Amino acid sequence: MxxxxxxxxxxxxxxxxxxxxxxxxxxxxxxxxxxxxxxxxxxxxxxxxxxxxxxxxxxxxxxxxxxxxxxxxxxxxxxxxxxxxxxxxxxxxxxxxxxxxxxxxxRAEVPPFEVVDDTNASEELRLKYRYLDLRRPHLQNILALRHKAADIVRGYLSRHNFLEVETPVLTKSTPEGARDYLVPSRISKGKFYALPQSPQLFKQLLMVAGFDRYFQIVKCFRDEDLRADRQPEFTQIDIETSFLDREDIYNIMEGLVCELWKNAAGVELKRPFDRLAYSEAIERYGSDRPDRRIPWELQDATAVFKGSGFKAFAGVVESGGIIKAINIKNRADKFSRKDLDAAGEFVKSYGAKGVASLKGIEKFLSDKEKAELKTKLDIKENDLILLIGDKLKVVNDSLGSLRVELGRKFEAFDNKKIDILWVTDFPLMEYDEKEKRHMSLHHPFTSPNPDDLKLLETEPAKARALAYDIVVNGSEIGGGSIRIHNREIQQKIFDLLKISREEAKKRFGFLLEALTYGAPPHGGIAFGFDRIVMLLAGTENIRDVIAFPKTTSASCLMTEAPSDVDPVQLKELGIKIS
RNA sequence: GGGGACGUAGAUCAAUUGGUUGGAUCGUCGCCCUGUCACGGCGAAGGCUGCGGGUUCGAGCCCCGUCGUCCCCGCCA
Known part of the structure; x- marks a missing residue:
């Protein structure tokens, strides 16, 4: 040829x-x-x-x-x-x-759709013929960008003395966390491997083994429902270090993130990155991954409505709930009755009963209450004030989400701006009403903040963890923690989480044992690589950054996986389908 | 598990209140064309309206079910 x-x-x-x-x-x-x-x-x-x-x-x-x-x-x-x-x-x-x-x-058959960047073919059709879709320059550029980002990560971490070490894909189900993908064992009939949700335990064992700086660009698997930014198999930049504290980790990781944005997107980020305590993030933005490009913050107005003429909110205060408001500056004229109804529907999905506009409830308020709100919320002509009253969590979830929704709708910020920050001081655990026990917020190997060890005895939900997330434009791109390297503290955490000694021993006794053989102080982080590439590429959908992604029902339209298997295969595995 | 949107030529969409023969654009095929670049001109073919049931004199349209796609809630340590 x-x-x-x-x-x-x-x-x-x-x-x-x-x-x-x-x-x-x-x-x-x-x-x-x-x-x-x-x-x-x-x-x-x-x-x-x-x-x-x-x-x-x-x-x-x-x-x-x-x-x-x-x-x-x-x-x-x-x-x-x-x-x-x-x-x-x-x-x-x-x-x-x-x-x-x-x-x-x-020779090529007539393709099912035209291979051009401004294609209007449905995503369904494009996924079925993904190899044709991938011929489009747009997707080729994104995959090239993805490669470049991976290259930058390997280069940076290698220069900083990190070793890339592979960990097993056929492994053991880990505690808590997401639903596992299971793989039946042929040799040990009736037993299963699990695909890793992350290489968490292995990277800690590598620390015990003395590989004091480890990383891996690695597939992880979680059998949960999909979203625009969630796929059942996704890629992490998994990192673990020994003998470093939080500050050291922030420092090295900021360097990595800056190099990624500079070399893959041509954007200089300012260091050090801002930090925001979890409690403050929830208070001001109603979210642990705030998008601070949107100017409006949540304001507590509970005190104003105590015994108010607006009975709905007075009742909320009475029953121990809270009232919060956002002031959407100078946009009242751009917000119709229909928009308010839509906002009401929107917050209902977060469990709120509805959203009130100040204009709508003004007639029930005293002059004093109106004056208080005006001062507290700094209300000017044409400001749009939206309020939600409910239980604390419902208010933060719903109003925090509405803030983001309206921020996007009103295009209330500069799209080219990058807002990046660390969210720190997460609670170690929270009480789960359904399970009637405490659950780890991060994972059960996260170290409590030494200052809060006493709280573990009295109010465990108030103890802070040495855990941190990194957030870019309202998207969580990574999270990690300092781990527990002390067998006694680890046991104490299991006790608090009501994980029995037998259970703990059965499921990850190997880690507990390893902690007794000279485990160094260690900690790390994992970045969502796909989400980073989404931000670098400026796309809203994770399928755009994965060569062969799955649909929201976790199937592949091209290969038609998952699929039936030959009965012989099932027989070999000792599996019967009911 | 729940909510919402959608499914009509190969593709993207339209089709009056439920009413005669379901249209347009792109693509495809044929003919013409020496400077286009999403070439252009003329012509043609192409439809089980996702699938199954129901209501009706009559269903692309209404009802029920089912399959699929997308978005959100729950879930995602």
Missing amino acids: LKRTHTCGELRAKDIGKEVVLNGWVSSARDHGGLVFVNIRDRYGVTQTVFDPANSPKLMEAAKSLRSEDVVAVKGKLRARPGSQINKDMPTGETELLAGGFELLN
């Missing part, structure tokens, strides 16, 4: 006169009767080839049969386009390849 001498994206004016060969896909073929233009596309770009009868009438006739997505090799001399024919929208637009010969490497 004719082998390419150049890619379809590199030919420029300086190459004019060269004999070249291009390989690629026909992206468009324009037959003018007496002259045929064929654009050839590969991963690097598009180059126009021209079949001119003045050069070879026979060749031109043959080129007339070319169709979109045929695979071709074209040989010829690169020439300048006539001045008026230069295409400024194409990087290769100053030149064209005058075909002197071509080879049809493979």
Whole structure:
């Protein structure tokens, strides 16, 4: 076959006169009767080839049969386009390849949709023919960006003395956390491996083993429902270190994040990153992953409504709930009755009964109450005040989410701005009403803050953890903690979580045992690599950054996985489907 | 598990209050065309309206079920 001498994206004016060969896909073929233009596309770009009868009438006739997505090799001399024919929208637009010969490497069927960036084909169809969708420059660029980001991560961490170590994919179900994907064992019938939700225990064991700086770009699996930013298998940058405290980890990781944004997106981030305590994040933004680009904050107005003429809120205060408000500055005129109804529907999904606008409830309020609100919320002409009264958690969840929803709707911030911060001092655990016990907020190997050890005895839910998340534009891109390296403290945590000694021993006795053989103080972090690439690429959907993603029902439209298996396979595994 | 939106030529969409023969654009196919680049012109083919049931004289449209896609809540240490 004719082998390419150049890619379809590199030919420029300086190459004019060269004999070249291009390989690629026909992206468009324009037959003018007496002259045929064929654009050839590969991963690097598009180059126009021209079949001119003045050069070879026979060749031109043959080129007339070319169709979109045929695979071709074209040989010829690169020439300048006539001045008026230069295409400024194409990087290769100053030149064209005058075909002197071509080879049809493979014929393509008519594709189910046009392979162009501004395709309007449904995502369903594009997922079924993902290999065609991936031919689009947009997706090719994102996957190239993903590769670059991975390369930056490996480079940075390697320079900082981290070792990439692989950990098992066929492993053991870990405690708490997400639902596991299970893999039946043929050799031990009736037993199962679990795919890792993260290599958490292995990276801690690597610390015990003395690999004081470990990382891995690694697939993780969680059998939970999907979202626009959640896939059942996803990629983490998993990191663990020994002999470092939180400050050291913040420092090294800020360096990594800055290098990612600088080298992959050309954005300089300011260091050090801001820090915000979890409690303050909830108070001011109603969320542990605040998007601070949106200007409005949640304000507590509970005191104003105590015994108020607005009975709904007075009742909320009476029963121990809270009232919070946001002041959406200077946008009252852009918020219709219909918008308010929509906001009401929106907050209902978070368990709130509804949302009140100040305008709507003003008539029930005394002059004093109105004056208090005006001062407290700094109300000016045309400000839109929205209020929710309910139980603490419901108010924070619903009003915090509404804040983000309306921030996006009103485009109340600069889209190019990057807001990055650490959220610190998470609670170690919280009480679960359904399970009637405390549950780890992060995971059961997270170290309590030494200052709060006494609280563990009295009010465990108030004890802070040495845990931290890193948040970019309201999206959690990573989280980690200092771990427990002391067997007694680890046992104490299990006791508080009501994980019995037998249970603990059965499920991760190997870790407990390892902690007794000289475990160094250690801690780490895991970044959601897909989410980082989403932010770098500026896309809202995780499927855009994964080559072969799954639908929201966790199936692959291309391979049709999951699928039935041969009964023989099941028999070998000792599995019966009921 | 719950809520919402959607499903009509190969693709993207339209189709009056439930009413005669279900349209448009892109693509495809044929003919014409020497400077296009989403080429252009003329013409043609292409439909089990996701699937199953029901209501009705009559269903793309209404009802029930089912399958699939997307978004959200729950879930995701």
